[in-house]
Amino acid sequence: MPSEALAKALARLEAELADLEARLEEERKALEALSPLPIYWRRVRCGKERCRKCPHGPYPYLKVKKGGRWRWKYLGKGWQPPEGFVRPREFLEALARYRALLRRREALLERLAEAERALS
Numbered sequence: 001m002p003s004e005a006l007a008k009a010l011a012r013l014e015a016e017l018a019d020l021e022a023r024l025e026e027e028r029k030a031l032e033a034l035s036p037l038p039i040y041w042r043r044v045r046c047g048k049e050r051c052r053k054c055p056h057g058p059y060p061y062l063k064v065k066k067g068g069r070w071r072w073k074y075l076g077k078g079w080q081p082p083e084g085f086v087r088p089r090e091f092l093e094a095l096a097r098y099r100a101l102l103r104r105r106e107a108l109l110e111r112l113a114e115a116e117r118a119l120s
C-alpha cells in the first residue's frame, strides 16, 4: 500500500478509536448510574511479555467485604447483580455492551499498531 493510503487508513482508525473511547465513557456512566454501589474502574496488566495493549481495561469492579477484608469483585462474565440493583437486567446489558466495546478497542489497537509499523 502506498504511504498516502496508509496514512489515510491510520487516520480513519484513529477516528474510530476516538469514537469507541467516547462510547466506552458513556457506558461507564450508564453502569455507574445503575449501580447502588460505587464501581471502581481498574486497568490491569495481563502478564504477557511485550504486550502492546497493556494495561487493559478499565474493567469494572466492586469492593466487597469478605471475611472481614475488602476485596475486589470483578464484574465479569457470569457475575450477577446482588440485591439492591434496581434494574439488574439493564445493568447486565450495559455490562455486556461495555465488554464488547472493550474487545473492539483491543482489536482496533492491534490494527493501529500494524498500520504504524507499516508506516515507520
Ligand SMILES: [Zn+2]
Pocket: 045, 046, 047, 048, 051, 052, 053, 054, 055, 056
Ligand atoms: Zn496485556
